[in-house]
Amino acid sequence: MKKKETVEIQLRKFAFDPSKDKIVQDLGFNKNHPYFEKKADQSVETLKKYGFPHELLKIQTIRSKK
Amino acid sequence: MDFTFESSGPNGKIIKAVMYTPREIDGILYYNLGFGDLNPETGKIDDLSISNNDDRHKILSTVAATVLEFTTYFPNALIYAEGSTSSRTRLYQMGLSANINYIKRNLDIYGLAKGHWHIFEKNVNYEAFMALRK
Numbered sequence: 001m002k003k004k005e006t007v008e009i010q011l012r013k014f015a016f017d018p019s020k021d022k023i024v025q026d027l028g029f030n031k032n033h034p035y036f037e038k039k040a041d042q043s044v045e046t047l048k049k050y051g052f053p054h055e056l057l058k059i060q061t062i063r064s065k066k
Numbered sequence: 067m068d069f070t071f072e073s074s075g076p077n078g079k080i081i082k083a084v085m086y087t088p089r090e091i092d093g094i095l096y097y098n099l100g101f102g103d104l105n106p107e108t109g110k111i112d113d114l115s116i117s118n119n120d121d122r123h124k125i126l127s128t129v130a131a132t133v134l135e136f137t138t139y140f141p142n143a144l145i146y147a148e149g150s151t152s153s154r155t156r157l158y159q160m161g162l163s164a165n166i167n168y169i170k171r172n173l174d175i176y177g178l179a180k181g182h183w184h185i186f187e188k189n190v191n192y193e194a195f196m197a198l199r200k
Contacts, residue, residue, distance in 0.1 A: 029095055030122065033085065033109075034098040035102065035111040036085040036087050036098075036111070037098065039085065039087070039098055039100045039148075039150075040087035040088075040089050040098040040100065041089075041146075042090050042098075043089060043098040043146050043148060043194075044089050044091060046148065046178075046194060047096070047146065048091060050178060050181055050182070051183075052091075052094060052096070052144065052181070052196065053176040053182070053183035053196055055109065055174070055176070055185075056144060056174060056176060056196060056198045057094065058153075059174065059198060060142055060144065060198060063141075064142060
């Protein structure tokens, strides 16, 4: 009989300062984790090359003005 | 912001980590979605591992759930995702396609193909994805 599988999501602690509208650096084990930093840097290279979807930027701009 | 969840299956328990890392290009802020297996002893992330825990669909659905959770806090955040390999990117694509109706009700999502962004559609191979909460 196949073993029953479960996936449980557990939200790890995070810190969010709504007054500053940004993430506070209090992310526990993977604060500034080199792997995620490297991946984020790679995404910068890709987006510098290809840009952002214009439609998404339009939506984002309209919302931010409201 | 980071999330972890546990994959339980025939190969035991594997901790999965999802991280949203902010970056800015020419004044445009976005968050890179990073995902991989967390080694709790070393703290290292393995994004090339194939855990074969027979729960791929659940894992991809859970990663998608973190996008919705994240954008609850950051409703105007652009989310960028790209697999560590082309096969991993296709895996993301399969996960998106399997949940496309639910995802499109909540997110505007685009795929990067041949150097251009397109509205995400099933059965198209993309190199990367970008999403914004509706």
